[in-house]
Amino acid sequence: MEVILASSSVDGGIGCWDLHSGSENLRYKSCSSPSHGLVSVGARFIASSQLHERSKSSGSVFFWSWSKPQVEVMSxxxxxxxxxxxxHSGNFIAGGALSGDIYFWEVETGRLLKKWRAHFRAVTCLVFSEDDSLLISGSEDGSVRVWSLFMIFDDLRSQQANNLYEYSFSEHTLRVTDVAVGYGGCNAIIVSASEDRTCKVWSLSRGTLLRNIVFPSIIDTIALDPAEHVFYTGSRDGKIFIAALNTESIATNKYGMHIIGSFSNHSKAVTCLAFGTSENVLISGSEDGMVRVWNARTHNIVRMFRHAKGPVNNILVVRREIDFNSHISSYVQPSSRKRANLPPPLEKIANSTDEDSDVKTKTIISLGGGKRSMDVSYLSSHVISSYIKELQHHGSAAASEMEMEKLKHECQRSMEMVNQWKKMYENLHQFCVKELLDGDQARTLDGNDK
Structure with missing residues (x-):
C-alpha cells in the first residue's frame, strides 16, 4: 500500500491518504513540523521534529506508530x-540543529552515536545517499556539504583529516532550501536549491559543479525524475518548473537556459514535492493548504487533498507493507506493543562507555543500508576504501550525460583554439614568406643597380 503523508508548520497533525484510492487514512495528532522535519523510519513508524515558537532554545522529536493517532514516544x-x-533501512536517524551541528542516533537503542560541527549556521536540509554511505546537508550559510559516514565513524582518519567533509560546495550566495540526490551511490548527482533563485547540479564523483540554472522565482523544493532526465522545482510564485538534466541546452523559451516548462494550480508557494514509488505521479504541497497529485507526463491533476489546518510544508510518499498482525493487535498489551514497534526516546548527550568502539564498528558495518554485509574481522580502512571504490563504479546516467556534455564543450573549445592557432600560423607563414620574398627582391635590385 502506497500512502501520502503531509504535515504543517502549525498544529494540524499529519494527514495520511491512500495514493491509489484517494481515501483518507488515520490522521496523526499533535504535529507542528518545520520544513524537512517529517520522515518515515524504515516504513515502520513516523518521526517528526517539533519547534516551539515561544522558545528558540528547546525542541523535540515525536514518534507515531501507524496504528495510533496519538504521539507514543517523545524525545x-x-x-x-x-x-x-x-x-533506507531505518537503522539510523540524523538531525540538523539550529547551531549548525548534526546529530546521529541509532534508532533501536536511541543512542546518540555522534555529533559534529557541520555548518556555521543552522542546518536546513539533510538527505542520505542511495547507498546510505553519504549524508548531504544544506545550511543557512549557503553551503552544501557531503559527509562520508565511513570517515565520521573512523576516529583515526577523522583526527588525521583536515576536514570531516568530503566536499563543501559554497557557490550559493543565500540560504540553501533543499537538496536532492540521484542514483549511483558515490557517483550520483546532487541538485541543490537556494534563496538566491538558482539550482545547482553537482557531481559526487568529481566534486565539481556541472550546471547552474537560474529561475524566475525562489525555489523551496526539488524532486528528481526517477529516470533523471529532468527535475521538478516548487517556487514561491506557485509554479512547478521543469528543468532538463540531459545534454541538450535549451534556451529558446521564456524562462532561460535548461528550464523547459512549468505548470501549476496552486494559489500560493509550492513548498514540497515528492514522486510516487510505483506510479509516474508527482505530489506537491503548498502554502494554500492543498496537496495535489499530478500525472508527471501530462501534468494533469489526478487527485487533490486538503490538509486539516495551515500550510503544507512536508510531503512523504511511503510504501507500506500490509500488517496482518494489526487485526489481532487489540489482544496485545499496549506496553508490549510499544516495545515491539517503537524505539526508546533519543538521547540528549552521547554516553562515553567502553562499548563505544564496538558500537562504532557495528555502525560502520551497517552503513550500507543492508544491501551488503561485512564481517567484523575483515573491517579495516582498506576494506572501506575498496567498498567506496566499488560503489563508484555504479554510475548515474544523468551524471554521465552531464559529464559527457562538459567533455564535448571542452573538446569543441579545444578544436576552436586549434583552428585559431592554425589561422595564426598560416598568417605568420604568409607574412614570413612575403617578407623573405620582398627582401630577396630588394637585394636583387640593389645588385643590379651596382
Whole structure:
C-alpha cells in the first residue's frame, strides 16, 4: 500500500491518504513540523521534529506508530532540531540543529552515536545517499556539504583529516532550501536549491559543479525524475518548473537556459514535492493548504487533498507493507506493543562507555543500508576504501550525460583554439614568406643597380 503523508508548520497533525484510492487514512495528532522535519523510519513508524515558537532554545522529536493517532514516544534533544533524515533501512536517524551541528542516533537503542560541527549556521536540509554511505546537508550559510559516514565513524582518519567533509560546495550566495540526490551511490548527482533563485547540479564523483540554472522565482523544493532526465522545482510564485538534466541546452523559451516548462494550480508557494514509488505521479504541497497529485507526463491533476489546518510544508510518499498482525493487535498489551514497534526516546548527550568502539564498528558495518554485509574481522580502512571504490563504479546516467556534455564543450573549445592557432600560423607563414620574398627582391635590385 502506497500512502501520502503531509504535515504543517502549525498544529494540524499529519494527514495520511491512500495514493491509489484517494481515501483518507488515520490522521496523526499533535504535529507542528518545520520544513524537512517529517520522515518515515524504515516504513515502520513516523518521526517528526517539533519547534516551539515561544522558545528558540528547546525542541523535540515525536514518534507515531501507524496504528495510533496519538504521539507514543517523545524525545527532547539537547537543542532544537529542524531537518530529520533516516537511512533506507531505518537503522539510523540524523538531525540538523539550529547551531549548525548534526546529530546521529541509532534508532533501536536511541543512542546518540555522534555529533559534529557541520555548518556555521543552522542546518536546513539533510538527505542520505542511495547507498546510505553519504549524508548531504544544506545550511543557512549557503553551503552544501557531503559527509562520508565511513570517515565520521573512523576516529583515526577523522583526527588525521583536515576536514570531516568530503566536499563543501559554497557557490550559493543565500540560504540553501533543499537538496536532492540521484542514483549511483558515490557517483550520483546532487541538485541543490537556494534563496538566491538558482539550482545547482553537482557531481559526487568529481566534486565539481556541472550546471547552474537560474529561475524566475525562489525555489523551496526539488524532486528528481526517477529516470533523471529532468527535475521538478516548487517556487514561491506557485509554479512547478521543469528543468532538463540531459545534454541538450535549451534556451529558446521564456524562462532561460535548461528550464523547459512549468505548470501549476496552486494559489500560493509550492513548498514540497515528492514522486510516487510505483506510479509516474508527482505530489506537491503548498502554502494554500492543498496537496495535489499530478500525472508527471501530462501534468494533469489526478487527485487533490486538503490538509486539516495551515500550510503544507512536508510531503512523504511511503510504501507500506500490509500488517496482518494489526487485526489481532487489540489482544496485545499496549506496553508490549510499544516495545515491539517503537524505539526508546533519543538521547540528549552521547554516553562515553567502553562499548563505544564496538558500537562504532557495528555502525560502520551497517552503513550500507543492508544491501551488503561485512564481517567484523575483515573491517579495516582498506576494506572501506575498496567498498567506496566499488560503489563508484555504479554510475548515474544523468551524471554521465552531464559529464559527457562538459567533455564535448571542452573538446569543441579545444578544436576552436586549434583552428585559431592554425589561422595564426598560416598568417605568420604568409607574412614570413612575403617578407623573405620582398627582401630577396630588394637585394636583387640593389645588385643590379651596382
Amino acid at each position: 527532547f534533544p539537547a537543542e532544537p532540531i529542524k531537518p530529520l533524515s533516516a537511512n
